[in-house]
Amino acid sequence: MRVFIVGATGVLGRALLPLLQAQGHSVRALLRDSARQPAVAGLEAVSGDLLNARIASALPAMLAGCDAAVHIATAIPRNPTIPGVWQANTRLRTEGTRRLLDAALAAGVPRYVQQSIVMAYPDGGERWIDERTPLDSSPARATLVGPVIAMEEMIRAVPAAQLQWCILRGGTFVGPGTAQDDQVAWLRQRMVAIPGDGRNFISPIHVGDMATAIVAALERAGTDAIFNIVDTPLRYGEYLDGITDRLGVRRPQRTPGLPNGPSYRCSNQAAREALGWSPSHSIWPTLSLQDAKPSDR
Secondary structure: OEEEEEOOOOHHHHHHHHHHHHOOOEEEEEEOOHHHOOOOOOOEEEEOOOOOHHHHHOHHHHHOOOOEEEEOOOOOOOOOOOOOOOHHHHHHHHHHHHHHHHHHHHHOOOEEEEEEEHHHOOOOOOOEEOOOOOOOOOHHHHHHHHHHHHHHHHHHOOOOOOOEEEEEEEOEEEOOOOOHHHHHHHHHOOOOOEEEOOOOEEOEEEHHHHHHHHHHHHHHOOOOEEEEEOOOOEEHHHHHHHHHHHHOOOOOOEEOOOOOOOOOEEOOHHHHHHHOOOOOOOOOOOOOHHHOOOOOO
């Protein structure tokens, strides 16, 4: 299978490309910056920026001869509170998705896989969340979730006879190169406090497991498929306590005066059954010997 990828230079793309090649697939990647081309033998790179309107006319030719298109490009900000910092990510989910979808249809590409997120679900509390749960359309979350809803609606509107699409709603990324690295640094410096009692759930996923899910979706997903790609959910406080215990530093304090964060207790049962997929990487950070020191809890 020849796979066209947008987002090959990101943390997920770097995990995905070697897996595809190990399975005998060839990869054609859209690169905005040719200097960042991944060091993967046999990679076919084409230059272009998905956010540049002029690429729309060139994309169908770039996709010609491909058996699948994969959209995993994101621009998640390190500091999400800065005004306007989400703009690029929003455009990738909306304008970028529209361009890639249209080009895939024009080029006759039969398969399409889109990365999405489970954090677009509403707060589920203690309830399990599966793929039948509607995404959160509340006005309070329109800035962050609205583009995800728009992105998924574009894909779901394409008839199965025209394109065999699959949406993978990934959990909170963990593993090297993810925001977990920042969490480890902040916890080591005791710069983290847990809102409320920390009993809200998170659904993590190691980037390596997200990558294996994409390969499984390309090879085995049926028509019009949506899957949660997550590891076993755990409570946010227990997750941070688990990291500090491994670091040998004091556990973060709870702040009862603040509300808990949203709770995403997401099920991966559908992906296990339909794709034969299951997570195999540890969600806990890999720590060097220098990280280990006597506990001061």
